[in-house]
Amino acid sequence: MLKGLVVIDRERCKGCGLCIESCPFGVLGFSGEYNSSGYNVATMVQPEKCTGCAICAQGCPDVAIEVYRLQPQGAKEAA
Amino acid sequence: MSQLSTQIPEGYVKVFSRPRSLSDAKYTYCPGCHHGIIGRLIAEAIDELGIQERAVGVAPVGCAVFLFRFYNVDFVQAAHGRACAVATGLKRASPNLIVFTYQGDGDLAAIGTAETVHAANRGENFTVIFVNNQIYGMTGGEMAPTTLPGQRTVTCPEGRDVKLTGHPLKVSEMLAQLDGPVYITRQAVYDARHIQMAKKAILKAFRNQAEGKGFSLVEIVADCPTNFQMSPVEANRWVVEKALQYFPLGDLKVKED
Numbered sequence: 001m002l003k004g005l006v007v008i009d010r011e012r013c014k015g016c017g018l019c020i021e022s023c024p025f026g027v028l029g030f031s032g033e034y035n036s037s038g039y040n041v042a043t044m045v046q047p048e049k050c051t052g053c054a055i056c057a058q059g060c061p062d063v064a065i066e067v068y069r070l071q072p073q074g075a076k077e078a079a
Numbered sequence: 080m081s082q083l084s085t086q087i088p089e090g091y092v093k094v095f096s097r098p099r100s101l102s103d104a105k106y107t108y109c110p111g112c113h114h115g116i117i118g119r120l121i122a123e124a125i126d127e128l129g130i131q132e133r134a135v136g137v138a139p140v141g142c143a144v145f146l147f148r149f150y151n152v153d154f155v156q157a158a159h160g161r162a163c164a165v166a167t168g169l170k171r172a173s174p175n176l177i178v179f180t181y182q183g184d185g186d187l188a189a190i191g192t193a194e195t196v197h198a199a200n201r202g203e204n205f206t207v208i209f210v211n212n213q214i215y216g217m218t219g220g221e222m223a224p225t226t227l228p229g230q231r232t233v234t235c236p237e238g239r240d241v242k243l244t245g246h247p248l249k250v251s252e253m254l255a256q257l258d259g260p261v262y263i264t265r266q267a268v269y270d271a272r273h274i275q276m277a278k279k280a281i282l283k284a285f286r287n288q289a290e291g292k293g294f295s296l297v298e299i300v301a302d303c304p305t306n307f308q309m310s311p312v313e314a315n316r317w318v319v320e321k322a323l324q325y326f327p328l329g330d331l332k333v334k335e336d
């Protein structure tokens with residue numbers, strides 16, 4: 001099973017919800033916390049389900065999402 | 080972003096991050112706007128082709144008017160609709176540059192129709208990214224030449240009446256009839272699969288220019304949640320269910336050598 005992790009830049013997030021809608025595993029949700037622009041920022045609500053597929057990041061209009069994947073021992077960084 | 084990265088547990092590697100050609104400036108677009116995705120795809124294409132140093136963008140008038148702030152790439156700001164004329168001058172004077180315009184439908188298909196058609200017809204060797212969101216976004220949601228029949232906007236609150244204001248202008252179909260262009264395609268960015276396809280099209284349009292082939296235009300059928308008065312999720316659905324019926328996706332012209 002792939003294990004992933006996303007980091008959402010709170011100040012870039014505009015709370016549009018497209019990442020939440022697009023995640024195939026229901027990993028993301030609204031945090032209920034507001035950034036300095038007043039947007040309800042997205043966050044991982046079920047982090048254990050994240051596979052690091054990056055579908056959320058592909059569709060994030062504000063390029064606010066970084067995606068990480070747990071690599072098997074010895075594998076090289078892909079980015 | 081570095082301070083964010085420090086929270087990453089050991090063993091995790093980065094598989095997706097902001098492209099180098101995007102600056103740290105925050106986008107000025109509304110929540111859910113497709114302009115942001117398209118902007119990122121262009122930056123990724125510039126990174127992948129290694130052309131950051133010789134790329135020059137021509138920014139439009141419209142919501143993307145601040146485009147130059149969002150990139151670590153040189154930019155020129157054109158008068159409304161005149162991006163293709165400015166790009167013609169840039170590319171002819173400095174053929175080594177990789178020149179692209181980024182234009183909305185109000186900019187490219189209304190006030191700038193003549194410049195666009197003639198640049199395409201002359202087969203100018205630059206790349207056009209055409210964002211068709213079927214509305215004038217920046218000025219508050221007026222009817223555009225690309226507004227769908229029956230679509231409500233602030234200047235046609237009862238819906239576009241084709242008897243009064245004509246039919247949506249099919250720019251890509253029109254330009255594909257000309258002998259000048261080498262590549263005319265229509266793409267969308269409402270889901271990850273289509274975003275990848277749009278990225279491929281943008282890469283091809285830039286490669287065509289680098290190889291000296293001539294005029295390429297990538298139209299992207301986009302949304303405008305604010306002026307459609309929809310949530311970003313509903314606006315995505317609008318693109319699929321309404322806009323793509325009138326503006327079907329696919330390559331309209333691919334001239335192989």
Ligand SMILES: Cc1ncc(C[n+]2csc(CCOP(=O)(O)OP(=O)(O)O)c2C)c(N)n1
Nearest residue numbers: 140141142159183184185186214215216217
């Ligand atoms: C010469 C001139 N005429 C009109 C305007 C007003 N104006 C600003 S943006 C715009 C249209 C924007 O629509 P579009 O190109 O579709 O871009 P969007 O904002 O939707 O991204 C218009 C008519 C202007 N700035 N300059």
